[in-house]
Amino acid sequence: MKYPLLKILPLFLGGILFSQNQKDSVQFKNISDEILVNGTAYENLSDLTQNIGHRLSGSAAYEKATDWAVLKLKEAGADKVWKEDVMVPVWERGKESLQIKEPNGKWKSLRMLSLGNSEGTKGKDVEAEIVFVKNKEDFDQLPDAAVKGKIIFFNYAFNQKFISTGQAYGDAGKYRRSAASWAGKRGAKAVIIRSLSSALDDVPHTGMMRYDADDTAKIPAVAIGPKSADELQKTLKSKKVFAKLNSNCTMKGEKLSHTVIGEITGKKDQNVIVVSGHLDSWDVGEGAQDDGAGIVQSIEVLRTFKSLGLKNNHTLRVVCFANEENGVKGGNTYAENIKKNNEKHLFAIESDGGGFTPRGIALVMSPEKRTQIQSWKNLFLPYGVHNLEMQYAGTDIEPMKEFGVPLAELVPDSQRYFDIHHSDEDTFDKVNRRELLLGSVVMSQLIYMIDKNW
Structure with missing residues (x-):
């Protein structure tokens, strides 16, 4: 029996799309299995919060945290790690x-x-x-x-x-x-x-x-x-x-500090995909949910790509921003430097809503890019992510909006976050291992799709 080409073509293309979705679904499961079984984010967060604690920009504890971040990025498999100079305000309580x-x-x-x-x-x-x-x-x-x-x-x-x-x-x-x-x-x-x-x-x-x-x-x-x-x-x-x-309490001028950056160079080009959190915290509590969680989740994305042998097309860069809490000097300096160095950034996401169960991904980008990511919704649904409609992005990556970089933020369940946010209650014991790792799962899955399709 012969079929007209116009009737065969949609069936053929539909079969290709179905096959591709199946492959992506399998890779999503591989990423999830790797992180939930072998993930190190929870242990890294314990180390950061229990051995360093809170880390206000300009403090000795923050400088200790920068050395910690360099070590953890190297352990995760980054092929380049460096500290980016940032002048930060110094405030003492x-x-x-x-x-x-x-x-x-x-x-x-x-x-x-x-x-x-x-x-x-x-x-x-x-x-x-x-x-x-x-x-x-x-x-x-x-x-x-x-x-x-x-x-x-x-x-x-x-x-x-x-x-x-x-x-x-x-x-x-x-x-x-x-x-x-x-x-x-x-x-x-x-x-x-x-x-x-x-x-x-x-x-x-x-x-x-x-x-x-x-x-x-x-x-x-x-x-x-x-x-x-x-x-x-x-x-x-x-x-x-x-x-x-x-x-x-008083301000005491500025001092030289650092944002910590680690990356895996892309095999296709050196266009950059950023996954990030902020390394500083307020000077109370332990800075576990805000934003130790975002830091260890971001490092986990890099570790997962290396562990699974995912050869990223574009450069995968983890940025541990300085000074989000009382100045955003890390985010502003990073944006200034990518302009100065003429670096092309394809995408940036930040995790700064705590290590709770992921519910969505907020998107700040062109309607075409947003629609493309929203078309992947069914891939994310098994992992509890259902809301791709919100439009906001992390404070540290917002300065990149000026250069047209598509931005996003991981959106965890928000109900408990502001009970502990910026207080003595922001401690490691409030973090659930499974919830924290699921945030890394979703970010890794999204980065996999961005790297593959953009």
Whole structure:
């Protein structure tokens, strides 16, 4: 029986596509098996967090972490490893305390953390009445006399209605970033904010704040836990409350530090595919979920390619960025250098949402590229990844957007991340081995597809 060519061709092409999908599915399973059975990310994270701990940029611990990253990239099989010079800000916390005066005249201590990059009180007690406002709109309604000489307390809560906790974090983030300048420019002595946390515990969370260019006051900014915030608000409804703040935090200029980079050279060309996380953390906790998890997951991608003998067409580069937390100097410097060196980058992904179970991949790229990746959705579904619709990317790789580099971010389940983010609770014991490794699985699978098809 003879068939017209137009009828045969779709069947033929469909058969090729089906066969190719089968091959990719098999390779996805090979990647998953290798990582879940032989993966070293969990052990590497234990080593990083237990033997080095938290690693704020500019600290001795961070410099120790750069040597650790060089060693781990070499162990993973990188054929080139180097440190990229980065000038980073140096901020030191020092001793700090926040107390409120009780009716009997005694001072009661509250758990608190100064916000990153905040100036302190230079070790002197700053005592003033606390003035409560719920949000920026309420603050703007206050007369100047109610602000000057006071400690302004912003109790803006995480919006529990948002299913994505990242959305709530973005919504509340302006209070951490800007409340000090809002109040300082109107004569306040200090600000207290409610921590950016989805939990209802008494754990304070730090994070970067900044002063406006025209803010010469540079007043101290501190955070308290949600429970303390609600209790303080309740007390302020019935009486005046005075607080005493003492902190030694301050900026101490800049110093030379490093982003750590390792790669496997491409067999076809030296166009670069980046997989990344940030090596620095805040100076509390152990920096396990933020972002030790992203670092060890990225190194695991490289190890997996070497272990499975996957000959990457393009250069596979792991970038362990410096200074994401309080300056993004690592990401900006990296982007400047790829422009200076005229390096072509095909793609970059960052993992900076914790080592929880992967649920999706956020994509910032042309509609054509996004559609292509979304066409691979069925390959990812067996591994729990179902959402390829989000459009955002990691802070460190965002500067590459200027050069048209397609960007992505691994999206883990977000429900627990901001319970521990930027706090003493960000410790290794909160990380589940299987969840952490599955993040590496998904990133490796995506990199395999990008390397093969782009």
